[in-house]
Amino acid sequence: MNLRFWLLISTLFVFLSSCQNEETDLIDTPIILNDNVEIYDEEKISMDYVLAIENGSKNAYLLNKQGNKIKEWSFEDNLGNDLEILPDGRLLGMFKVDNPIFSFGGYGGIVKILNNEGEVEWEFEYASENYIAHHDVEMLPNGNVIFLVWEKIDMETLEGLGIQSDVEIYPESLIEVNPTTNQIVWEWHSIDHMIQDVSPSASNYGNISQNPQLINFNYLIEDNGDNWHANGIDVDTDKDVIYISVNYYNEVWVIDHSTTTLEAMSNNGGNYNKGGNLIYRFGNPSTYNNSFGEQLFNRNHFPNLIEGNKPGSGNILIYENGVDESQSTIYELEIPESFSLLPETNNEPQIVWSFTNENLFFSRLSGAVRLNNGNTLICEGDYGFWETTTENGIAWKYNGQGINFWRCYGYEIDSPEILNLNL
Structure with missing residues (x-):
């Protein structure tokens, strides 16, 4: 009787242990929640909200990790790409003007600040036959707004600058506006910082490899004049510098924002005493004829500085589209504490971390941000x-x-941005 009893207890113990192991395995295995959420690993996930920005549409929404839309916005105008939630719960975004005189993919023309319900509180149109705002916009700590601009350069000016182009070109600029006064308070123009080695009679003639701080405008000539197609900016407020993702040059430029507008036109002044010249650049040394260092990017989007107490703070994330290889990669790069940009030197930053996957690829759009728990949130533009x-x-x-997304941003549930939405 005792033997049968203990055999029964042993069998029951094995059965319960097996059930417990099965339950543990189920918890450890990522699950599919619904048609949208294809992987959900509750133990590893960061339970924050995701701002999903539909590319060029009138829609954006806030998702939780279960895939539910907990707040939606519908706008009067189509997005010209970027949209962010500000700490006070308002929205800052780039929107498209109607019937622009000229445009390329990612054009905008109107910058807006909206209340948390999407109603316009301020707008600034920057579009004409000679320029148009595009792609990305950021709010600075002083409340000013800075954004990317294409500006048209006519054929006569190009000839005098030694630029080899059969069409007008549209180099990159930055414009900073005070929303209180609508005054432009700072600007930077890449045309002021170029070099070329084909026309000795022009004032910007020089040795490209010996001047990495200058931009070789003849490096790439597109048939439509959009030779650079910058698509993203980020501001390091501690160092007062701006990162610009230059898609067609496969690199990132770094410029000094501490300059005055006059200094930004020159090669001296500002905290780095370089004026508006590049104080750093990375991703493709061949743009300045540098044989040292390897090209890392093959089209790139969203230079995103990791800030605050997030793991990797001070490093930068880049979405490398990987067009030629049909394989995208996210890189975390260690930005030098002191910027150094020297000729005949490997100026490329160190790779700290990277992620790719055989299913990760989109040739356009896209980006990545670091979350508070150390995870990285990635937008693959044509997937999600x-x-x-x-x-x-x-x-x-x-x-x-099937929706195309511009970017996504992660917000902690108890962050000021979310609390001030009054969900």
């Missing part, structure tokens, strides 16, 4: 969103079901 761990595991995947 990934959340990856520091060990390159996949904690979350959201399928947008």
